[in-house]
Amino acid sequence: MTIETQARPAQDALLGKLRAALGNGAVKTDPAALAALASDVYGTGGLPLAALRPETVADMQEAVRICAAEKLAMVPRGGGASYTDGYLVPRGGHVIVDTGALADIAIDLENAIVTVGAGTTWAALKAALDAQGMRTPFWGPFSGLAATVGGSMSQNTLSHGSTAHGISAQSALGFDVVTASGEVLVTNAADTVRFYGPDLTGLFTGDCGALGIKVRVRLPLLPALSAFEALSFAFDDFAAYHKGMRLAQLARLDDSHFGIDLALSQGQIARQEGLNARLQIAGQVWRRSPSKAKAIKTLLRMAVAGENPMRAGAFMGHFIVEGFDAQDAAHRARHLRQLLGGIGREIANTVPSFVRSVPFAPLFNILGPGGERWVPLHGVLAHDKAVAFDGAFRALLARRKDDMDRHGVWIGTMFSPVGPSGFLYEIALYWPDARTAYHDTVLPQSHLAAIATYPAAPDARAFVDVLKNEIIAEMQAFGAAHFQIGRAYPYRERLSPGAQALLRSIKAELDPDGLMNPGVLGL
Known part of the structure; x- marks a missing residue:
């Protein structure tokens, strides 16, 4: 009898316990589905034993207790768009914990807080908040159709709102985390304040699920601003591009900006700039402009410019400037133009207009x-x-x-x-x-x-x-730091000996058997 045959009754018994606790539909063992979950955007890992999709926090706690009792590794997975082996375990035999069913959204307008299930996508959160005229400071990466709030807090990410408000972690007020014991740990002592004593919430940002599984996230709310200007600039070399972007970062006139080189402009970005995309942009510009005269002016400028300005420099910088009203947005945009004048040259704003109208592309x-x-x-x-x-x-x-x-x-x-x-x-x-x-x-x-x-x-x-x-x-x-560390970027070895010892102690306290996403962060 092989070791695999000997192990099968124990595995079947474990799966039976999980099905009894979560329901048959929440425990997936189909080989084809597991094979897909054993891959991310870039790599392929070992085959999971099962994929779990708890529907409530209580179900998540029970699933964790069952797996911990069997010394079974647990790996949380949000939207799945990782490319750093964030949820891939080389040896396999683990369980994937899909947080996607934890997608409740509770909006507290009086206290300007939203509490969301960790499996909520940024696109779903934006839709719910749009209806209330509100937003979170950071409001999602470009992959927000799939990317979850919990995943972004565990991996750290940036895009929409990052110039004005920083990365995803900087918008968190607090988390509820299910630790390896099955208990729920609440990271902030008061719902409305993150920095009430030592920053325990920060401890769980960027942890890649090594310290526990996030089940709830609390975020502050801001009024959503409808007035905006979209601007684009071309630069002939990287030094000029970096000089302009550095000045823009310091000025913080825009809500978000990003840059691309000529290769991406003609490849990935241009592919989304086909006829359908341009029509969608035109419709959004028309609907969102504060006046029809301004909409016509913007559309005419885009039409006259055509596609050529996308290729007007080796590097392109794209900005979305928001304001309390059209005058405020125009005022900020004017200052940005003055700041970048002589460093780059303004080109058609097709790309940031597209991103503003379709912030979460397929x-x-x-x-x-x-x-x-x-x-x-x-x-x-x-x-x-x-x-x-x-x-x-x-x-x-x-x-x-x-x-x-x-x-x-x-x-x-x-x-x-x-x-x-x-x-x-x-x-x-x-x-x-x-x-x-x-x-x-x-x-x-x-x-x-x-x-x-x-x-x-x-x-x-x-x-x-x-x-x-x-x-x-x-x-x-060159001393670079990294987000979405997973198993691809060095982290633990960059810490001082004292910091390494502290990290190991925290891991041992929260996860003494090393069952929570083993291997990420070098743990």
């Missing part, structure tokens, strides 16, 4: 514009390191050019602000290769039928992995 970009495989990686750099890193990165690409050409690898870059002092440099790698079960599950068949398919390319995949790690090492050499 996840088509998890494959390249030609159906290629895709993986992004990033580093958050100090401003005085950004230009030097760009030079070192370009030198690395030059050294690897022959290998990249041989394997069909190409790159694009994107940039975002992290408060006034951090500069996020994101690199996207593309290469021709077969899709995984993840892509075939997440993307609609209509989209997959319209793009190219490729045979498996293990040599190209292996080279991309080497190149990816070389780029991360280069980022580390």
Whole structure:
């Protein structure tokens, strides 16, 4: 009798307990479904024993108690758009804990707080808050159709609202976390205040689920502002682009901004700028403009500019400036134009207008514009390191050019602000290769039928992995920090010995058997 055969009765008994506690529909063991859950955007891990989808916090607590009693590793999964092995366990045999059913939204207008289930998507939260004329400070990444609030707090992310209000973690007031004991730990002593004594909420931001499973998140509310200006600027080189973005970050005139290079502008971004997208933009501009005269002026400027301004520079910066009214938005936009004048040149605002009208686009970009495989990686750099890193990165690409050409690898870059002092440099790698079960599950068949398919390319995949790690090492050499750490970026080894000891002690207190997402953060 094999070890696997011996283990099967124990596994069946465990699954029986979980089904009895959660219901048959909340315990998934279908091999095809588990194979899809064993992959993320980039990698593939070991096969899970099961996927659990608790419908209530009490169900989550009971599931955790059952798994902990059996010493079974538990790995939380939100929207699933990780590309850093965040929910992949190499050895397999774990349970995936899908938080998607925890999607309640409780809006407290009097106290300006919203409490959401950790599995709530940012798109669902925005829709609920739009109806009340409210928003959260940070209000979601570009992947917000799938990305969950709990996942974004566990991984740390940025995009909408980040210039004015910082990353996802900075908008959290508090969490309810189910720890490995099955107890609910409430991180803030008062619902309305995060910084009431030591910041226990901050301890659980960016933890990748290593310290527990988030089940509720409390966020502050702000009035949503309908008046806005969308602006775009082109820059001829990275040094000029970085200079302009640094000044914009310090001024904090916009709600959010991001930058892309020519490769992404002509590839991933341009793919979304087809006729349907342009018509959608036009409709949104018409409906959201404070006056029809202003709408006509904006649409005429976009029509005259056409597509060429998207290719008017090596790097493009795109801004969404909000105001209390049209005059306030125009005033801020005018100051931004003055700030960037002489550094870049203004171009058509098609891209930020599209992002404003469709902030959460479908996840088509998890494959390249030609159906290629895709993986992004990033580093958050100090401003005085950004230009030097760009030079070192370009030198690395030059050294690897022959290998990249041989394997069909190409790159694009994107940039975002992290408060006034951090500069996020994101690199996207593309290469021709077969899709995984993840892509075939997440993307609609209509989209997959319209793009190219490729045979498996293990040599190209292996080279991309080497190149990816070389780029991360280069980022580390320049002191970069990272979000979405998962199992891809070094963290624990960057800490001082004392900080490492403290982290291990916290992990041991909350998760003495090391069952919560083992391996992330280097734990």
